[in-house]
Amino acid sequence: MAIMTSQAKLSVGIIGASGYTGHELIRILTNHPEVSLCAISSRSYEGKKISELYPNFRSICDMSLTNQEEVLARADLIFAGLPHGLSEPLAHEALLQGKYFIDLGADFRLQEESHYLAYYKKNFEYKELHTKAVYGLPELYASDIRQAKLIANPGCFPTAATLGLYPALQKLKLKSAEIIIDAKTGTTGAGRSLSQAQHFAEHTGNFYPYSFGTHRHTPEIEEQASAFAQEQIQVCFIPHLLPISRGILNTMYLKVGEDFSLEDLHSSYKAFYQDKHFVRVLDLDERAAIAPVANSNYCDISLHFDAHNKYLIICAAIDNMLKGSSGQAVQNMNIMMNFDETAGLDFIPSAF
């Protein structure tokens, strides 16, 4: 089964392809009508075929993993799925060579260097790059993305949080600028590295919170929320680990005032997301769930009101590996390259 590449296709490459985000990028890019996947790299598995690591790729993608230099040399657009701190120099080099760079890691997600230092224990290395990097949340920043050379692909929890909160923070004058986000994720969010806690026998049937106010996605959510609320927003963000492989559901609690109208807010959501292909605002009697978005690039949002004590509850569900990572990265590429925004992303979720 040859992968056909016409002259006109964009050459793309993946650095850090052996991880789970790399796996998802390969799945998407192999079927993408406008691109040709020309090189993939992995420090740990250089020389191995990707289908040896992932037998699901047999006969579909049997490319060999190479090194970063070769990806940089051969691709016109580079996706990088690396631990934080490793993308900055690569992005610098790629942009020097006139190439496009989409970082699926954390190096360019935060606006404030002080936040990066506080949560990642590191300063910005190439400061000028941070002024060029665009936060790649297409539903909010499509016009900036269209002009970008360098994309900071959002974190998985912040994607669900920001999409879920945006119209509410725009429209409501919140009595309190504090939001509680009780988040739940599948285990692919923690990646491919082995741990006792994720050994099958010990995780099946288990569920637990794993970070309390210190998760690195906290400042990312706060920066985004504060930007569009135009006031300082603080979030209490507590992630939990589900016994499933894919999917995130954020349950978000906002105290609202006496004059709150759920119907009005729902209309604002419907209006704002009307033309956004991948966001589905559910009807008021429905509730977001993980299965209807798993294995797709959709984000489902549902709104609820606890009249008893005036809490607005916003639920936002995504597939952490697609809309929360690799799917969104490709959506960003599509916009940057003026492809159809949905190209390669027409995954239809399944009920089972």
Added chain:
Amino acid sequence: MAIMTSQAKLSVGIIGASGYTGHELIRILTNHPEVSLCAISSRSYEGKKISELYPNFRSICDMSLTNQEEVLARADLIFAGLPHGLSEPLAHEALLQGKYFIDLGADFRLQEESHYLAYYKKNFEYKELHTKAVYGLPELYASDIRQAKLIANPGCFPTAATLGLYPALQKLKLKSAEIIIDAKTGTTGAGRSLSQAQHFAEHTGNFYPYSFGTHRHTPEIEEQASAFAQEQIQVCFIPHLLPISRGILNTMYLKVGEDFSLEDLHSSYKAFYQDKHFVRVLDLDERAAIAPVANSNYCDISLHFDAHNKYLIICAAIDNMLKGSSGQAVQNMNIMMNFDETAGLDFIPSAF
């Protein structure tokens, strides 16, 4: 394998034995050193052997399901696992006959008739019984339970909530009397009735919230919390359904003041629960999880502080079918009957 019953053993019976709470009661009572299970009933399956419904019971308990009258006639202590509204007349009859009655349903859990009417659409039928019924949370009300003839066995979510909140509400002067409880439960909480949402193929890999401010456990949690906080406590309680069979984890958010000390509060928890066999207060660097309590009568509680925005986060985990239902019912019986509080409840949880 005969079930041996000496003269001295207490005769106990189960009304509504075919449901999941009945199943768990049978598992516990069959091995209980002080009782003899003499009769079990089910309206839907009268005449069938319980081991036909539950093949796990083959050769362990092959009793036939009979009717309520026979259970009432033969048992000296009756457990009832019935939909709300059906226990009141049975409890009335049992107490008239000088018997003990432990209701695993909701008929006697609420103190305020107005709450019962609002959430269950029904008035109290035998009002005098409600003055006699004791709320069966042994860690808080053991002395009342010791005198009781009629026990209202707490709901599963309220058990985890109340045990998790009690020392905090006692000790802290909360700036806000509002608590957010983001709760997650395994599917046995919804019982044995079939539904599309719980069809295996559709629930595996899924996760979602299922009630927004209207769950019947809300007033129960509020009544308990308000009683020991000595002020009106409101909770925003949102339950979610996990793709596991057993277990509840409540993540509870309380805004605290500037002078809050997590260490002090932790000491209070340690002190209060020191002699309570089934409650384990975790160390400050640990977090509650479902697996370490599943298949046991333990409740694990962990305390966390998000210093960023001054939230105390309390996690409480139980097995919804044991400490959250049938295990607690037997613990109540043990106290009422002056048995060892842990008799029949020495289930040791497993890591896998």
Added chain:
Amino acid sequence: MAIMTSQAKLSVGIIGASGYTGHELIRILTNHPEVSLCAISSRSYEGKKISELYPNFRSICDMSLTNQEEVLARADLIFAGLPHGLSEPLAHEALLQGKYFIDLGADFRLQEESHYLAYYKKNFEYKELHTKAVYGLPELYASDIRQAKLIANPGCFPTAATLGLYPALQKLKLKSAEIIIDAKTGTTGAGRSLSQAQHFAEHTGNFYPYSFGTHRHTPEIEEQASAFAQEQIQVCFIPHLLPISRGILNTMYLKVGEDFSLEDLHSSYKAFYQDKHFVRVLDLDERAAIAPVANSNYCDISLHFDAHNKYLIICAAIDNMLKGSSGQAVQNMNIMMNFDETAGLDFIPSAF
């Protein structure tokens, strides 16, 4: 999101669209480049939107379910996913009207009426249709399928069995004409109907065999195997139910002679399936598994030899809903209509 249909696209419809095979057909056909899904029907849910039954389809397919007559009237090619016995009259009517008919049920799968009577307790109703129907296993019968108007889409277990056995039965002179097939399937194989055994709490963690020599796929496997072995083949076929939603793995045992060479046989498999896009013959040190084919139209086959007692063991894995049902149905349509055989079927399986 409108579904665009050009004049040139083939109008297709689905009768029995509310079941799991219908669900899968909708997922495939909605993205299929050559067809337009014009009508879907369901006896039980007529008038409802399919996205009310399956919220994953929100904004992707919001068509309303209609009746069979409308599907027959509007579509040029009809897929039917119905209990056995219901497709024959519909196929008769469709063919009278010059339309194509692909039956995902069992009505036309068996060649021998006596087998149909023995296993389905029914005679052939429209006997002449049975001479026209082509058994839709594309890897073996593509040339017949290309000419067909009426397709009997194979059963899920027979698909895995037949693809796994074909080269072996062709090449080997089997000492014994008996084959043991120990089969394992995910629960979607049993469909959408509710049962206690498939209630989530009772099936998670469970596994069991469910039929012993009487499963209706037995004669189907035997007819196929006997046809290409050119002798009478008997199979002892025992299916088991896995606690997963999708996927089949058949482990098949054949006694072989002294002169058996695994390498030679492997070469025959490689040669035979070389040009068959959806069949992957694994290397001799690899083993078929469910995850690498789940959510795709692939069939993975691995060959093993127990030298100890001269058994050839063939493992064949498919997704029961795709290659085992709806995916194969579309593959058949593609061949009949002279579309690219893989059109609409480019699902890439995932490692997680």
Added chain:
Amino acid sequence: MAIMTSQAKLSVGIIGASGYTGHELIRILTNHPEVSLCAISSRSYEGKKISELYPNFRSICDMSLTNQEEVLARADLIFAGLPHGLSEPLAHEALLQGKYFIDLGADFRLQEESHYLAYYKKNFEYKELHTKAVYGLPELYASDIRQAKLIANPGCFPTAATLGLYPALQKLKLKSAEIIIDAKTGTTGAGRSLSQAQHFAEHTGNFYPYSFGTHRHTPEIEEQASAFAQEQIQVCFIPHLLPISRGILNTMYLKVGEDFSLEDLHSSYKAFYQDKHFVRVLDLDERAAIAPVANSNYCDISLHFDAHNKYLIICAAIDNMLKGSSGQAVQNMNIMMNFDETAGLDFIPSAF
């Protein structure tokens, strides 16, 4: 919660306590009425509390892991859960000191040294010990176990196979002395060691065979079967890995003759196992499954006949960690020490 130990209790210890078999032994022995767990050891975790490795044990067993020497010195009966080859010298030392030794590993399971050499690449080290070791399958060898000082606790698959096959091999004159055993196990069978294949995200939803005629349990099954069939029995044994934590189901195929009567054989099974507490022979219309034995020491056996081609199919299900390992080890101790055979083993399985 103090563990009370009277003077009269037997002092027992566990070598290799940090693994999964050790975990299960701790669960059982902590509640066992006749023993006192006095020391547990682990090479990798010496000095750590067992409840640090397994938080489920908090407040139930907070013993510290020590070294082998201390266990040997303090215990009168030693359980060893070690990789093969490591138990022989320990058993030698223990017996010299007049102590009892129960080996949960493979060192003493095989009668024939040639088999041990072929499958474990090692010779017997203390040959005289092998004449003293008793194969600890209580339902067959209780009288020998009663006299034993050294027990070879059977493998998990051989336990299910041997219990399932015994009456059939005794009674039937098998036309063929070949048996196919298609076995399926939960992942605890592979222990606590981490692997990519058992990383939660990659194993959930997966299923596959993992060994073809070379599994080390093959000669153990054959030795047992041949012993009581009184002819040379060969088995084709293929194990598969299920996406569950606990449980084994063996599906076993035996070709039978024309005069075979399933009813007669069933009567033989019923008769033979009548007094064996932990073996349940199901009725002829029932089938063994994993859930009804999981978390218990039971073995369920069901018999089936495929009249079509004269195969007897025997299904045997156990919990691999209890009846297949640690539960059986304690059952052996109970018999050796003249305790009640079921002491500490009264786990009642659950339907969910």
